[in-house]
Amino acid sequence: MKEAVEIEQPLSSTQRAVVVEKGESSRSRAYVAPGLNRGISIIDLVLRLVALVGTLGSAIAMGTTNETLPFFTQFIQFRAEYNDLPSFTFFVIANSVVCTYLVLSIPLAIVHVIRSSARHSRLILIFFDTAMLALLTAGASAAAAIVYLAHKGNVRANWFAICQQFNSFCERISGSLIGSFAAIVVMILLIFLSSFALVRH
Amino acid sequence: MKEAVEIEQPLSSTQRAVVVEKGESSRSRAYVAPGLNRGISIIDLVLRLVALVGTLGSAIAMGTTNETLPFFTQFIQFRAEYNDLPSFTFFVIANSVVCTYLVLSIPLAIVHVIRSSARHSRLILIFFDTAMLALLTAGASAAAAIVYLAHKGNVRANWFAICQQFNSFCERISGSLIGSFAAIVVMILLIFLSSFALVRH
Incomplete structure (x- = not known):
């Protein structure tokens, strides 16, 4: 990767030189100053942190949810926990996995800020971001259903509405979806930004 | 777009010339013949058709599902339709939207086969592919839950298992998920392929 990046730099300046030679206007095809790709890399890093907080918050909010009602009968158990429902367990796992991935991807995002012309490492990030987007969406959507x-x-x-009994449980699980859906939007932006950075080379 | 594409061609050959001049081995950084990107574009087109068939099949299979049991009581309605459950309605809508998008994206995919050096149109496809991937995953996952x-x-x-009564209904709705999940995998591949084509410029 290092080798590829270092070869890239002289090529970029050659490209720009060729464009200038051809009298191409900067409007129709902007060969970028490294500064713009650095800006994209910084936004990428910030968005990763936002998604990290979102998924972490969702996983913790859902994972710590339980409610015991102060009364009980012989027939119905008046206790609700997130892992009573497999979809919620999946939600917590999906959010944790994506959160871990985001933590691991941050060093690479920092490398992109420093070496803003990196390309193959961006491709790797796009692939994993896409897979993680699918996982996160699956978890959030199953839980939302x-x-x-x-x-x-x-x-x-x-199937009757259990929220009539478990008010605070339901508020908590509904709220925990927010972070996850915000992270989905952020990850779509991340994929788009990485592709945009690739196009501008 | 056309202008950008036509400027691209001489740049690519210049790049390749520079690489040769520098005595760079073709192994470590392969500047591609247009043929490889054309191959990627053809695979992209085929995968789009596969995803199209998958989502269309899923939408139709789910949308035509209903079952009426040959007996009834006063208390329980022994009739099941897909739109009794909002998640299944969402599944049908999500699959229909993605299917429509795929139909609309096929002309652009054909353009990519012909003009395999196109870049900005690939970026547009990546963006919409990502959004559609999220929509499709949300629909499939909610229905799966x-x-x-x-x-x-x-x-x-x-909540008791309604499949004990509605056998054929349940088999049908389970089966209709397959096409959708296959399409999810295909769309992840599509995004990766488009990014790969961008990197190789």
Whole structure:
């Protein structure tokens, strides 16, 4: 990778020289100063931190949710925990995995700020970002489907709304989705920014 | 776009010339013949068709699912349709939207086969592919969460497994997920391929 990056630099200046030689206007095809790609890399780093906080918050908020009602009967257990429902367990796992990935990707993002002309490492990030986007979306969406069911129930399937009993449990699990969905939007932006940085070489 | 594409060609050959001049081995940094990017574009087109068939099949399979049991009581309605559950409606909508997008993206994919050095149009495709990947994953995952619940039920929430009554309904909705999940994998590959084509310029 280092070798490739170092070869890249003289090529970029050659390219720019060729463009100038051809009298090409800077408007129609901007061969970038390294500064712009550095700006993109810094935004990339900041967005990674935002997504990191979002997924970490979601995982913790969901993972620590439980509620025991102050009364009970013989027939119904009045205790709710996030891992009663497999979708919520998946949500916590997906968020934790993505959060770990984001932590691991931050050193590479810092390398991109320093060596803003790196290309192959951006490609690697795009691939993993895409896979992690899919994982995170799957977790958030499965949890959202169950949260919706908990709130509204379903008359046709005879599933009733457990939120009528477990108020604070339901508020907590609904809230924990926010960080995850914010992280999804941020990861779409991350993929777009990395591709944009690739195009501008 | 056309202008950008036509400027691209002489730059590529200049780059290659510079690399040769520097005595750079072709192994460590392969400046590509247009043929390789054309190959990538053809694979891209084929994968788009595969994803198109997957999402279309899923949308139709789910959208036409209903089952009426040959007996009924006063209390329970023995009829199941996909739109009894909002997650399944979302699944059908998400698959239809992605399917429509894929149809619309095919002309652009064909343009990429012909003009394999196009870059900005690839960037546009990456952006929309990513957004559509998120939408498709959300739909498939929400539906999968409900399908799981229909199969297994949940003792803690007192939601019972409706699949015990609606066998053929459940088989159909489970099967319709396959096309969607296959399309998710294909779309991850599509994003990676487009980024790969960008890197190789």
